[in-house]
Amino acid sequence: MLNASLKQLSGLLAGKKVSSVELTQTFLKRIAELNPALNAFITVDEDKSLAQARAADALLATGNAGPLAGIAIAQKDIFCADGWRTTCGSKMLHNFIAPYDAHVIEQFNRAGAVNLGKTNMDEFAMGSSNETSYFGKVKNPWDLNAVPGGSSGGSAAAVAARLCPAATGTDTGGSIRQPAALTGITGIKPTYGVVSRYGMIAFASSLDQAGPMAKSAEDCALLLNTMAGFDPRDSTSLEREKEDYARDLNQPLAGLKIGLPKEFFAEGLSADVAKAVEEALAEYRKLGAQTVEVSLPNSKLAVPVYYVLAPAEASSNLARFDGVRYGYRAPEYGDLVDMYQKTRAQGFGAEVKRRIMIGSYVLSAGYYDAYYLKAQKLRRLIAQDFTDAFKQCDVIIGPTAPTTAFNLGEKSDDPVSMYLSDIYTIAVNLAGLPGMSVPAGFGANGRPVGFQVIGNYFSEAKMLNVAHQYQLATDWHTRMPQGI
Numbered sequence: 001m002l003n004a005s006l007k008q009l010s011g012l013l014a015g016k017k018v019s020s021v022e023l024t025q026t027f028l029k030r031i032a033e034l035n036p037a038l039n040a041f042i043t044v045d046e047d048k049s050l051a052q053a054r055a056a057d058a059l060l061a062t063g064n065a066g067p068l069a070g071i072a073i074a075q076k077d078i079f080c081a082d083g084w085r086t087t088c089g090s091k092m093l094h095n096f097i098a099p100y101d102a103h104v105i106e107q108f109n110r111a112g113a114v115n116l117g118k119t120n121m122d123e124f125a126m127g128s129s130n131e132t133s134y135f136g137k138v139k140n141p142w143d144l145n146a147v148p149g150g151s152s153g154g155s156a157a158a159v160a161a162r163l164c165p166a167a168t169g170t171d172t173g174g175s176i177r178q179p180a181a182l183t184g185i186t187g188i189k190p191t192y193g194v195v196s197r198y199g200m201i202a203f204a205s206s207l208d209q210a211g212p213m214a215k216s217a218e219d220c221a222l223l224l225n226t227m228a229g230f231d232p233r234d235s236t237s238l239e240r241e242k243e244d245y246a247r248d249l250n251q252p253l254a255g256l257k258i259g260l261p262k263e264f265f266a267e268g269l270s271a272d273v274a275k276a277v278e279e280a281l282a283e284y285r286k287l288g289a290q291t292v293e294v295s296l297p298n299s300k301l302a303v304p305v306y307y308v309l310a311p312a313e314a315s316s317n318l319a320r321f322d323g324v325r326y327g328y329r330a331p332e333y334g335d336l337v338d339m340y341q342k343t344r345a346q347g348f349g350a351e352v353k354r355r356i357m358i359g360s361y362v363l364s365a366g367y368y369d370a371y372y373l374k375a376q377k378l379r380r381l382i383a384q385d386f387t388d389a390f391k392q393c394d395v396i397i398g399p400t401a402p403t404t405a406f407n408l409g410e411k412s413d414d415p416v417s418m419y420l421s422d423i424y425t426i427a428v429n430l431a432g433l434p435g436m437s438v439p440a441g442f443g444a445n446g447r448p449v450g451f452q453v454i455g456n457y458f459s460e461a462k463m464l465n466v467a468h469q470y471q472l473a474t475d476w477h478t479r480m481p482q483g484i
Contacts (some may be wrong), residue, residue, distance in 0.1 A: 001017070002030075002162040002480075003162065003215070003400055003478060003480065004165070005031075005216060005218060005219055005379075006067070006068070006071060006165060006166060006214065006218075006219045006222050006223070007067070007214065007218065007219075007222070009023065009071050009165060009409065010067045010068070010070075010071065010147065012068075013058065013060055013065075013070040013071070014065070014068065016060075019053075019057050019070075020054075020056040020060065020069075020070030020071075020072075020114060021050060021053045021054055021057060021074060021287055022059045023053070023070065023071070024049050024050060024052075024053040024114050024116065025053075027051070027072050027116055027163060027164055027165075028044065028046055028050075028116070028320060030046055030162065031116075031117065031158075031163050031164075031378075032044075032060055032100075032116070034161055034163060034484070035163065036143065036403075037137050037139065037447065038138065038144075038157050038158075038161055038163070038288055039120055039135070039138050039139060039150075039154075039425045040119055040120055040138055040152070040153075040154045040155075040157040040158040040161065040163060041074070041117045041118065041119055041120060041163070041464055042077050042085075042087055042089070042117075042118050042119065042120050042133075042135050042152065042314075043077065043084060043085045043087075043117055043118040043119075044116075044117040044118075045084065045117065047054075048083065048084070048115065049072065049114055049115060049116055049117065050116040050293050052109075052113075052115060053070065053072070053114045054083035055112070056069050056112045056113070056114055059112045060097065060112075062318065065112055066111050066112060066226075067111075067222055067225075068108070068111040068112065068113045068223070068226055069111060069112030069113070070112060070113075070114065070148065071113055071114065071165055071166075071448065072113070072114040072115075072116040072164060072165065073108055073115065073116060073156075073165070073166050073168065073223075074116045074117055074118075074119050074155060074158050074159075074163070074164040074166070074168070075104075075105065075108075075115055075116075075117070075118055075119065075165065075167070075168050075252050076118070076119050076121055076152055076154065076167065076169050076170060077089060077118035077119055077121055078125060078154050078200055078201050079101045079102040079104055079105050079199060079200055079201075079210075080081075080099075080101060080105070080119060080200075080201070080396055081098055081100035081102065081105045081115060081118070081169065081269070082099065082100055082101045082105075082200040083097065083098070084097070084115070084118060085097055085098075085118065086098040086118065086177065086201070087118070087134070087135070088121070088123065088124050088125070088135055088184070088201045089120060089121040089122055089123045089124065089125075089132070089133040089135060089151075089208055089263055089352065090123045090124055090134050090327055090347065090348065090352070091134040091346070091347050091349070092297035092321050092327050092347035092348060093201075093321075093326075093327045093328070093346075094328065095327075095328070095444035095459045097328050098199075099276060100199065100347065101194075101199060102198060102199025102200050103197075103198040103199055103200075103229075103231045103233070103234065103237075104168060104195065104196070104199070104200065104210050104227055105199065107226050107229065108226060108227075111226045113226070113259035113428040115165050117250060119154030119155045119158055119167060120133050120135055120136075120138045120153065120154030120157075121133060121150070121152060121153065121154050121155075122147055122150040122151035122153070122175075122250065122351070123178035123348075123349045123351065123352050124201070124203055124314070124318065124352050125151040125152075125170055125172055125175055125208075126151065126203065126314070126351050126352055126355055127151050127351055127418070128148040128149065128151070128174070128175075128178060128320050128418050128419070128421045128422055129147035129149065129150045129406070129408075129411065129412075129418065129421075130147060130148055130151065130153025130154060130157075130179070131147060131150070131155070131408065131409070131412060132137040132150070132151065132351045132352070133154075133212045133351060134351075137408055138153040138154050138157050139157065139408070140157060140160075140182065140183055140405050140447070141157055141160045141161035141481040141484050142160065142184065142214040142405070142446070142447055142448055142481045143405065143445075143446070143447055145400065145407055145408060146182075146390050146404075146405035146407055146447060147404065147405055147406060147407070147408055147410075148160075148179050148182055148183050148409065149178045149179030149180075149182035149183065149401070149405065149473060150175060150178070150179060151156065151170070151172075151175040151179075151339065152167075152169030152170060152175050152176050152187075152213065153179045153183075155167035155168060155187060155213050156169070156179035156182070156183040156187070156213060156394050157170045157178055157179075157183055159183070159185045159213055159214060160183035160184055160185050160480075160484075161481060161484045165214070165215075165219075166212060166213065166214035166215075166219055166223055167214070168210060168211075168212060168213065168215045168223075168227070169187060169210070169211060169212070169213045169428065170200060170203075170205050170208055170209065170210050170211070170360050171187075171208075171209050171210075171211055171425075171429065171435075172203050172207045172208050172209075172310060172426025172429060173207065173306050173310065173425060173426040173429050174400075174401075174422040174424075174426060174439070175430075176188065176211045176213060176388075177189060177400050177413070177425050177428075177435055177436065177437040177450070177452060178400060178401050178421065178422055178425055178437070179213075180213055180400070180437040180450055181400035181401050181437045181439075181448065181449065181450025181452075182223070182401060182404065182405040182447070182450070183405075183441045183448060183449075184442075184448030184450070184476065184479060184481075185213060185214065185215060185477070186213070186214055186215060186216055186217055186219070186220055186436065186437065186438055186439065186462070186467065186471075186477055186478075187211065187212065187213040187214075187436060187437050188199065188211045188212060188217075188220045188224065188434065188435070188436035188437075188460065188464070189209050189211045189428065189429070189434060189435050189436065190210075190211050190228065190434050190460055190461065191208075191209075191211060191238075191432060191433065191434045191457050191458050191459075192207075192209050192350050192402030192429075192433075193209075193231075193236050193238035194209075194228050194238060194240075194434075194458070195209060195210040195211065195224075195227050195228055195449045196210075196229070196230075196231030196233070196234040196235050196237045196246035196298050196461070197209075197210070197236060197237070198231050198233040198234040198237070198400060201283070201311070202313075202317040203313070203314055203317065204227070204310040205236070205308065205313055205317065206236075206309070206313060206315035207306075207310060207313070207429045207430070208310070209429070210227060211224070211227070211244045212224055212227060215477055215478070216250070216471055216477050217332075217393065217436070217438065217464045217467035217468040218246065218249060218347045218468055218470055218471075219462075220436070220464060220467075221245040221246035221249060221461075221464045221468075222246060224245045224425055224460065224464075225244060225245055225246065227357050228242075228243075228245070229242060232323070233480075240458075243461065244461075245460050245461050245464055246351070246461075246464070248461045248462060248464070248465040249464060249465055249468040250465075251283065252287075252288065252464065252469070252471075253288050253289045253465075253467050253469050254275060254287075254289075255288065255289075255290070256284075256288065256289040256290070256394050256395070256466065257289070257291075257392070257393040257394045257395075258284060258288075258289050258290065258291045258292070258394070258395055258396070258397050259283070259290070259291075259292055259293075259294035259389050259390075259392060259393030259394075259395065259396040260281070260293055260294065260297045260396075260397065260398065261294055261295065261299065261389070261396060262293055262294075262295055262298075263295065263296050263297070263299045263300060263400055263420065264296075264398035264399060264424055264480055265398065266275040267278075267397075268363055268420075268423065269399055269402050270402060270403045270443070271441060271444075272400060272404065272444040272445075272449070272465050273399050273401070273402065273403060273404065274399070276440045276442070276443065276449040276451070277397075277398065277399050277440060277449070277451045278443040279440070279441065280438075280440045280441075280451050280470065281397065281472060283328070283474065284397075284466075284470065285475055286473070287469055287470070287473065292310050292392055292393055294392055294393060294396065294473055295389070296382075296385045296389060296427065297385060298378065298381045298382045298427075299387050299427045300478055301378050301381075301382065301386065302382055302423070302426040302427040302430055303420060303422070303423055303426055304375075305375045305378045305382065305426075305430060306422075306426045306429070306430060307358070307419060308358075308362050308371050308372060308375035309354070309372070309375050309376070309379065309430075310355070310359075310364050311355040311358040311359035311362065312358075312359040312363050312372055313359070314352075314355050314356060314426060315355070315356045315358075315359030315363065315375070316319075316358075316359070316363075318348075318352070318356055321343075321344065321348075322340050322343060322344070323340065323343030323344075323347070324432055327347065328343060328346070328347040329343050330343040330346050330347075331343075331362060332340035336482065340399065351374065351415075354415070362375075363476070379430045379431075382427050382430050382431055383430065383431035383432070383433075383459045385427075385428075386431050386433060386454075386456075390456045394456065394462065395453055395455050395462065395463060396453070396454040396455075396464055397451055397452065397453055397454070398424055398451065398452055398454075399424055399425065399449075399450075399451060399452065400424060400425065400437040400450040400451060400452040401421055401422075401425075401450070402420070402421065402423060402424065403421070403443075404442075404443035404444075404447035404448065404449055405448070406421070406447060407449045424452060431459060432457070433454060433455065433456070433461075433462060434454070434455045434457070434459060434460050435452055435453065435454045435469060436452070436453050436463055436464075437450040437451070437452055437453075437456070438450060438451055438452075438453060438467045438470060438471070438477070439476040439477045439479070440474075440476060441476055448476075453466055453467055
């Protein structure tokens with residue numbers, strides 16, 4: 001059951017081979033046993049989860065349930081869920097109980113899914129290793145000495161260790177795809193605006209996007225069918241017709257043109273990751289796909305552009321955390337200004353403070369034109385590179401991350417080295433494109449490798465087809481960590 005797909009679990013539930021309560025209890029027991037070592041979950045509320053499971057069983061009994069009814073899904077702790085502690089991995093919100101549901105949570109509730117708990121994450125989604133969380137580091141189930149990636153590292157570790165069948169994540173610069181690659185699971189970041197950001201605690205509003213994390217592309221398609229949809233409460237939500245992201249899964253790949261960006265296969269890519277990606281490309285050629293070289297000449301600027309724009313937006317979004325209305329408040333202070341200063345100094349971690357200060361600097365008078373405005377212009381050039389590349393190919397494939405998972409603490413004192421672990425993923429967010437990571441084997445150290453599929457706008461169904469056909473021909477996505 002632990003390795004069953006969402007479709008298989010749905011069949012078991014519909015056929016009354018297992019109840020939602022029994023399924024939920026199975027995963028709750030597994031969390032109790034394994035989470036102390038992994039630290040993948042921040043909050044688990046057995047009573048709430050089992051109450052939802054009982055409601056799901058009642059829905060299943062009517063015979064009118066959807067494919068996710070009764071299935072337990074872990075939720076990244078960035079989504080507000082009514083009555084659940086919602087911390088965003090920060091001391092600032094360590095005791096915050098959300099009074100409403102995010103759009104994504106509403107969608108899962110309507111589908112009859114069960115909220116299994118809230119997963120650990122880098123504080124306010126700022127990090128690439130899940131080491132900045134106020135609630136402690138998450139460990140990679142493939143090697144407890146390694147990071148799981150970030151910021152959705154808790155969700156990634158939970159799926160990889162089979163603490164849950166699937167989970168939600170968010171991706172601002174690679175935070176679904178990079179941890180998916182480092183833990184050997186599948187994760188997709190949809191086109192910007194396809195999934196509503198309502199109730200998703202903001203980091204960088206023009207970049208943040210929610211998406212699913214699961215064992216396979218087929219599972220991700222089923223999850224995205226539930227998560228996607230227009231929401232008038234989010235001004236960036238796109239009003240589009242509902243689509244079935246699983247519709248093209250079984251289409252053959254004959255004639256598919258895969259673009260290989262020469263900039264992604266250059267200096268900085270480790271040999272073992274390059275080897276695994278090349279072997280995946282060889283598999284695609286067997287499936288009838290063709291490969292063509294493309295160029296993304298401005299992709300080398302993606303990291304510096306991102307670390308101007310994202311902190312600028314973060315400095316604005318995080319201004320709301322002042323100790324007045326909700327969240328942490330310093331216990332001792334003199335006056336209002338002193339309360340603001342002490343609350344923010346004590347409530348935010350080092351990485352969040354670093355980004356707020358950078359953001360405030362680039363937005364300040366005298367520096368706005370030199371940094372922020374120039375970064376916005378470069379963002380447009382990066383997006384244009386992708387537009388030009390897609391004139392020559394259907395999808396782009398390359399590595400998700402330059403290396404396999406690095407050791408805990410290895411890059412904690414070197415922010416620039418940490419930031420470069422997202423070098424292949426950030427440009428996708430800057431352009432607002434969809435991207436996904438697919439398991440592709442293991443590196444020299446036995447840690448997972450993932451490759452990235454990048455699609456044109458609204459081509460999620462095509463990307464999922466490309467990933468699914470590869471997964472029918474390989475079994476990397478079914479592998480489980482030893483001892484788990």
